[in-house]
Structures are given as structure tokens and as C-alpha cells.
Amino acid sequence: MTVFNQDKKAQKKFTTLKIIFIISGILQGISVVLTIPLFKELFLGNIDKAFSWLAYIGITALACFVCHLIGTNIGNYMSVWEVCDSKTRQIGSSIITLPLGWFDTTSKGKVSKAISTDINVVAHYPPIVLPEILTVLSSAAVIALALLFISFKYALIIFAMMPLMYYFMKKNYQALKLIEQENVRANQKMESTIIEFAQLQPVLRASGALLNGWARLQTALNDDKEAALETLRKKGENTFKYMLVVNLGSLLILVLAAFELKNGTIELYTFVGIAVAMLRFANPLAGLLGYISEVLNIESALNRLNSIITSERLAEPDSKSKVNIANINQFNIEFKDVDFSYLKGIKVLKNVNLTIPAGSITALVGASGSGKSTINKLIARFWDVDRGVVMVNGNNIKNFTTADLMNLVSMVFQEVYLFNSTIKENVAIAKPNASDAEILAAAKKARLDEVVARLPNGWDTKVGEGGSSLSGGEKQRVSIARAFLKNAPILLLDEITSALDGVNEAIITKSLEELSKDKTVLVIAHRLSSIKNADQIAVVDNGQILACDCHQKLIENNAKYQQLWQALSHGEVWQV
Numbered sequence: 001m002t003v004f005n006q007d008k009k010a011q012k013k014f015t016t017l018k019i020i021f022i023i024s025g026i027l028q029g030i031s032v033v034l035t036i037p038l039f040k041e042l043f044l045g046n047i048d049k050a051f052s053w054l055a056y057i058g059i060t061a062l063a064c065f066v067c068h069l070i071g072t073n074i075g076n077y078m079s080v081w082e083v084c085d086s087k088t089r090q091i092g093s094s095i096i097t098l099p100l101g102w103f104d105t106t107s108k109g110k111v112s113k114a115i116s117t118d119i120n121v122v123a124h125y126p127p128i129v130l131p132e133i134l135t136v137l138s139s140a141a142v143i144a145l146a147l148l149f150i151s152f153k154y155a156l157i158i159f160a161m162m163p164l165m166y167y168f169m170k171k172n173y174q175a176l177k178l179i180e181q182e183n184v185r186a187n188q189k190m191e192s193t194i195i196e197f198a199q200l201q202p203v204l205r206a207s208g209a210l211l212n213g214w215a216r217l218q219t220a221l222n223d224d225k226e227a228a229l230e231t232l233r234k235k236g237e238n239t240f241k242y243m244l245v246v247n248l249g250s251l252l253i254l255v256l257a258a259f260e261l262k263n264g265t266i267e268l269y270t271f272v273g274i275a276v277a278m279l280r281f282a283n284p285l286a287g288l289l290g291y292i293s294e295v296l297n298i299e300s301a302l303n304r305l306n307s308i309i310t311s312e313r314l315a316e317p318d319s320k321s322k323v324n325i326a327n328i329n330q331f332n333i334e335f336k337d338v339d340f341s342y343l344k345g346i347k348v349l350k351n352v353n354l355t356i357p358a359g360s361i362t363a364l365v366g367a368s369g370s371g372k373s374t375i376n377k378l379i380a381r382f383w384d385v386d387r388g389v390v391m392v393n394g395n396n397i398k399n400f401t402t403a404d405l406m407n408l409v410s411m412v413f414q415e416v417y418l419f420n421s422t423i424k425e426n427v428a429i430a431k432p433n434a435s436d437a438e439i440l441a442a443a444k445k446a447r448l449d450e451v452v453a454r455l456p457n458g459w460d461t462k463v464g465e466g467g468s469s470l471s472g473g474e475k476q477r478v479s480i481a482r483a484f485l486k487n488a489p490i491l492l493l494d495e496i497t498s499a500l501d502g503v504n505e506a507i508i509t510k511s512l513e514e515l516s517k518d519k520t521v522l523v524i525a526h527r528l529s530s531i532k533n534a535d536q537i538a539v540v541d542n543g544q545i546l547a548c549d550c551h552q553k554l555i556e557n558n559a560k561y562q563q564l565w566q567a568l569s570h571g572e573v574w575q576v
Ligand SMILES: Nc1ncnc2c1ncn2[C@@H]1O[C@H](COP(=O)(O)OP(=O)(O)OP(=O)(O)O)[C@@H](O)[C@H]1O
Pocket: 104, 342, 343, 348, 366, 367, 368, 369, 370, 371, 372, 373, 374, 375
């Protein structure tokens, strides 16, 4: 398990930590072994010699304690800095370099689990799990070696126990690993279903479905219980066999020693010494198995963290191919022979060719799922295309740095995410160095000033998590104010007025008209007004562009468009 994959300094520290805990375990084993000569001298009445051994035991135990203390301190330090702090920073810097397409509906859960749970699980490894495993194993090894000097027979039993213990420990690990995926899946499903259950309360209560009535939740709870029981069964099976080996082995040694004592082959003090050593040998080893599931938990938490940290990034252009943004003054967009799929083998866009002239408005129309939002997002490089090329001013967008491309594009989508701060800060995020006057002007154009005037603390009103204290239309105005403030030359709009009431729609449509001036605009529209205002309209059907022309020509020549227009004119939503 590599916790500190890239960090050489942390790796070195971790190796030192392992050595400290091994030394601590060895010292612990030695202090146990030293009880054998201590008992001997006590039984023989050599009190002075016994005290010497006692002093050695004291010194070894003290050295062991100091080692453990130093190790635990280093472990705690590593846990805070090299795990918690470093992994949180790595996740943070991953988030700003991950492609925008990574942030789908599941990403919020992944990031929140990584930060709130997974990092803490991994943080237990250096100061708790690692010391336990290493000290137990190294002290057991010392006791086993010492027995070799007392009697070859006893050592032989212990050496015979070791491969069996290792075998059952490994089997336990493998069995748990095998069902772990199912366990995690069932657990995540149960967690997300309970959240859904809470969010769907208004609908469920209205339909009379209470806790026992919602089959989906019952299934998720049962699956999770079944997975937990299966884990316990698998754990129990191998734990029993492992414990049997540890306990039977120790018992065999004790019985053998008792016989030898009875026959006079060994002295009483040797017997007592062996008994003490066996107890100190068997007890910690028996507890070791419990740490196997801990190691598995740590491994899978680490895998989840690494899946975010090492997730594939979009390649940045090298200095040779990099487009000099200062030379770009025309912002025409072109899709050339573009294929794209979210899932391997399922093409969502097929041979898309589309030219969006600079400073014009192009509307995308088509059935739900036909690929409109995908086309829109490919311009902002949410993902890279599978085939073909997307160009801005004749340059492949892959040759723009992410920062340059993001500077060229403003996106206003239906779902607006606001962060839990003031309205003003939420607008200002679009241009961090903007002056108050600029922010105010942008807000006025988006008609956000009307909203602010109604709020108790004006510009300093907190919007709540995700903007929960604002209405859909109000959030939309914040998003449009951001776009005004940023004033990027390319504007991507996705069905932003579809969820708004008439008044809000009219206000926002007016703001958008102003925002669109002199910009290259791609708008996904389900409304007649947005379509009519467009310079050209592309009809998207099943991942292909069927036609791209003005309204008049399309209505005359394109059957699909006629069908759409008729549906919209009757106030219906575009469905094919
Ligand atoms: N993140 C994703 N992962 C997998 N498939 C996706 C993803 N996003 C969209 N799809 C699929 O790609 C296809 C095109 O989706 P897209 O969102 O582009 O359609 P749309 O034309 O915008 O539809 P709508 O009008 O309903 O918004 C659909 O079949 C959709 O299920």
C-alpha cells in the first residue's frame, strides 16, 4: 500500500517510522523473553541476579516505551500533515485541473466522501494501524526465536503455526477484498437512497408512501444488510480457523511443557517463563486479524482518493502548438467531423459539422437527448472529442491553454450553482479584480439590482448553500450578471429560460439579448423567441446535424424542423 506515492520526503519519513515500530516491537519481545532468566534466578533464590534481570527488563521496557512514543508522535504528525493536509490539498488542486466534464451528478458525493471520510480513514494508518501490526509481528518473531534457544521442539511448533496463520490471514484478506466492492456498492446505494428519500418527502407523503412503503429504500436497506452479513460470515469463517491455529498451537506448547515439567526434563521456572512468553505471543497475534479489515478499509479509501487525485487531465498544449491568445480577434467556432461518446462504443455525436460565424447567434434545436448540451459543452472543452476537431478562429481548442479557453467563454446554464456567500461575491467570482462600479453595472444589466433592492442586507445578503435562499429566476440573474461582468466573446446558453415563469422569462430574455450583442452565441432553445432571434438554426437529431439554416429556409425545406415549429407554435415542448 503506497500512501505517499509522489512525496519522496514523506516516503522516507514513513520508512523511518516503520523502523522505529519494528525496533519497538523487538524491544517488547526482548523484555518478555528476559522474564525467563528473571524467574530462574527468583526460583533459585538469587535475588541480586534477579534484580539485575529486572533492571534489564526495566531498561528494555523503557526503551520500548520511548520508541513507541517517538513513533506515535511522528505517526500523528504524518497523519495530520502528510495525510490530512497533503491529501486535502491534492484533492483541491485536482479539482481545479480536472476536466469540467468530470463534475457530473456523482462528483459532489465523491469529493465530499473523500474529504469527510476517506482522508480520515487513511489518517489512522501511520499512528494506529501500522504500529499495531509491526510491533505485534516483530515482538512475536523475537519470542519465537528465543524459544529456539530454550527448546527446539517448542520453536518447531511455533514455526509450524506461522505458515498456517499467514494462510488464514491471507484467505481472510482475499475473501473480504472479494466482497468489499459489493459491500461498498450496497453501502453507497443505501446512503444515496436515504438522501433521495429525504429529498422526495413532499412527493412520497403526497402519494402516501411512508418508510415501509417505499420499495426502493427497502431494497437498498436489505441489500446493505445482506452485504454486511456476508462480510461477517466470511470474516467469521477465517477468523475461527486462524484463532484455532493460534490457540491450539499455544496450548500444545503449554501441555508439552507441563509434561516435561512433570517428567523433570524442565524446571518450574522454565515452565513459568514459557507460559508467560506464550501468553505474550498468542494474545497480540490473535488481535492482529482485526487489523486486516482495517487495512482493507484504508486501501479502498486510498483508491478512492487516488481516483480523484490521479484522474486523467486534459492535455495542455506544449509551447510549440500553444495558440497566442493575443492574436485572436475573431471568435468563429467550427465543429469538423466530430464524433463523441460518453461511454465507450455508444456514440452520442456522429460526424458533426457546424460553423458558427463570429458575432452571430446560432440556435440548436432538437429532441431531448439528441446531443445539444453535449455540443455546447464540447466548445468549453468539458471533454475531448473522439474524432474530428472543435476550432475557435481556425485553431483547435486543444491548442488553447485551459485558462485561455475559459477566458474566451461564458456559460449560462439552467442549473446555477452559487456558493454560500454574499450576492456580491457570487457575481464578483466571474472577474476577481472587478471594481464595485463594474459589478454594479453588470448586475444592473442582468436586472439583479431589482432583486438586491428587495433583500434585507442588499448586496451583503448571504445566498445559502448552493443559493438555496434565492428563487430560480433570481439565481439565473446572478448567473447572467456574472456573464456580463466577464464579458467573454463566446457565449454558451443552455435552456436557461425553460424553468421560469412568464415575467422572469421576459426579463431574462431581454437581458440575454443585450448580453449576446457582438458575441458569438450558441443557444439551446425550446422557445420560439430565442429561435426567431437566431441568425441560424441547427437541427440536431440523434447526435447529427440534420440541417443548419435560417428559420424561413428550414420551415420550407426541413420536415423535422416543420414538426418542431408546429409543436412549439401550439405551446408544446419539442418532443419527437
Ligand atoms: N454525463 C453523461 N454520461 C453519459 N451519458 C450522457 C451524459 N450526458 C448526456 N448523456 C447522454 O448523451 C445523450 C445526449 O445528451 P444531451 O444532454 O447532449 O442531450 P440534449 O439534446 O441536451 O437533451 P435535453 O434537451 O433533454 O437537454 C443522451 O442520450 C444522454 O443520455
